Amino acid sequence: MTTLPRHVAENRRHWDATADQWVASGERAWARMEPTWGIWGLSNDELPLLPQSLREQRAIELGCGTGYVSAWMQRRGADVYAIDNSAEQLATAERLADIYDVERIEWVHGDAEAVAQPDRSFDFAISEYGAAIWCEPRQWLTEAHRLLRPGGELVFLGHHPLAMVCAPQAGNNNIGVTLERSYFELGELDWTDAAEDPGGIEFNLPIGEWMALFRDIGFEIDNYVEVKAPDSAAGTRFWMPADWSKKYPSEQVWWLRKRQIGG
Numbered sequence: 001m002t003t004l005p006r007h008v009a010e011n012r013r014h015w016d017a018t019a020d021q022w023v024a025s026g027e028r029a030w031a032r033m034e035p036t037w038g039i040w041g042l043s044n045d046e047l048p049l050l051p052q053s054l055r056e057q058r059a060i061e062l063g064c065g066t067g068y069v070s071a072w073m074q075r076r077g078a079d080v081y082a083i084d085n086s087a088e089q090l091a092t093a094e095r096l097a098d099i100y101d102v103e104r105i106e107w108v109h110g111d112a113e114a115v116a117q118p119d120r121s122f123d124f125a126i127s128e129y130g131a132a133i134w135c136e137p138r139q140w141l142t143e144a145h146r147l148l149r150p151g152g153e154l155v156f157l158g159h160h161p162l163a164m165v166c167a168p169q170a171g172n173n174n175i176g177v178t179l180e181r182s183y184f185e186l187g188e189l190d191w192t193d194a195a196e197d198p199g200g201i202e203f204n205l206p207i208g209e210w211m212a213l214f215r216d217i218g219f220e221i222d223n224y225v226e227v228k229a230p231d232s233a234a235g236t237r238f239w240m241p242a243d244w245s246k247k248y249p250s251e252q253v254w255w256l257r258k259r260q261i262g263g
Contacts, residue, residue: 004111005113005136006201007134007135007136007188007201007203008085008111008113008135010192010200010201011085011134011200011201012085012086014192014199014200015084015085015086015088015089015200016086016087016088016089018199019086019088019089019091019092020088022065022066022089022092023066023092025066026065026066026067026068026092026093026096027096029066029068030066030067030068030071030096030099030100032068033075034072035049035050035069035072037049037128037157037253038128038129038157038227038250038251039227039229039237039238039240039245039250039251040227040229040230040233040237040242040245040250042227042230047157047225047227047253049126049128049155049157049253050069050072050073050076050126050155051076051124052076053076053077054073054076054077054078054123054124055076055077055078056077057077057078057079057123057124058078058079058080058081058121058122058123058124059073059078059079059080059081059122059123059124059125059126060080060081060082060083060115060117060121060122060124060125060126060147061073061080061081061082061083061125061126061127061130062083062112062115062125062126062127062130062131062132062135062140062144062156063083063084063085063112063127063129063130063131063132063134063135064082064083064084064089064090064093064107064130065084065086065089065093065129065130066089066092066093066096067082067090067092067093067094067096067097067105067107068096069126069128070082070093070105071096071097071100071102071105073124073126074102074103074104074105075102078104078124079104080104080105080106081105081106081108081117081121081122082105082106082107082108083108083109083110083111083112083115084107084108084109084110084112084130085109085110085111085112085134086109087109090107090108090109093107094107111135112127112130112131112135112140112143113131113135113136113139113140113143114143115143115147117147119146119147120146120147120148120149120150120152121147121149122147122148122149122152123148123149123152123153124152124153124154124155125144125147125148125152125153125154125155126154126155126156127140127154127155127156127157127158128156128157128158129157129158131144131156132156132157132158133158133159133202133203133204134200134201134202134203135203136188136203137203137205137210137213138213138217141154141213141214141217141219142217145217145218145219145258148258149258150258150259150260151257151258151260152257152258153222153255153256153257153258154219154254154255154256154257154258155253155254155255155256156253156254156256157227157251157252157253158204158251158252159202159204159250159251159252160226160227160248160249160250160251160252161183161186161204161205161206161207161252162183162248162249163175163240163248163249163250163251164181164186164189164202164204165179165180165181165182165183165186166178166179166180166244166248167180167181167189167239168180169181170193171191171198171199171239173239174236174239174240174241174244175239175240175241175244175250176244177244183206184206186204186205186206186209187203187204187205188201188202188203189201189202189203189204198239207252210254214254214256218258218259219256219257219258219259220256220257220258220259221254221255221256222255222256222257223253223254223255224252224253224254224255225252225253226249226251226252227245227249227250227251227252227253228245228246228247228248228249228250229242229245229246229250231246233245233246
């Protein structure tokens with residue numbers, strides 16, 4: 001058997017151990033016919049990660065968790081390949097797919113940095129807090145590029161790097177206004193010693209490094225959005241205070257396209 005990289009093995013352990021904590025939110029998301037995104041539950045009209053139609057397209061979700069994004073893509077007409085590092089998360093996804101009688105989704109237990117599919121297999125790829133933050137950036141983006149057909153689109157949403165700069169070193173406390181780590185040294189964020197969430201090993205990069213990486217791999221940038229909390233937001237979600245996110249970006253979304261020439 002191939003030995004998993006440390007971050008893949010640790011994140012598998014973490015998500016298998018905590019999968020029960022995400023069942024209820026997965027059930028709520030599956031019950032919604034229209035997508036909502038990220039910490040603040042923004043509508044697809046406000047933050048259009050998914051096109052209105054994916055008919056006759058083959059789509060992949062990289063780090064599908066409980067599978068609700070894959071269900072939303074299937075309802076838009078796509079044939080979906082959904083891969084996740086956690087067998088326990090996939091068990092929830094498959095159970096909910098049976099309840100909602102959703103077909104044309106292939107559920108796969110595996111690492112989004114090494115997908116057992118041929119080159120140029122997909123028209124559309126997405127990651128919402130899956131590979132986007134839990135996989136090593138160059139590895140998973142290179143794999144996504146390999147999997148997409150020329151002109152194919154990748155959309156991903158995760159933490160904004162500024163939020164990670166302001167996240168306490170040990171986790172467990174709310175994001176604040178103190179700079180806790182170097183912006184230019186963002187990379188691996190190891191939360192394995194945290195007593196509670198976030199746990200696992202995350203990744204992020206300065207914005208300029210993201211852009212250079214996309215260019216080096218062979219992606220063009222179609223769009224980029226820095227996400228703020230809506231005016232109606234209150235309280236704290238996932239260690240993110242609404243008042244903080246009304247002033248500073250809590251999340252980022254990249255819309256990328258595989259270059260046609262030389263793709």
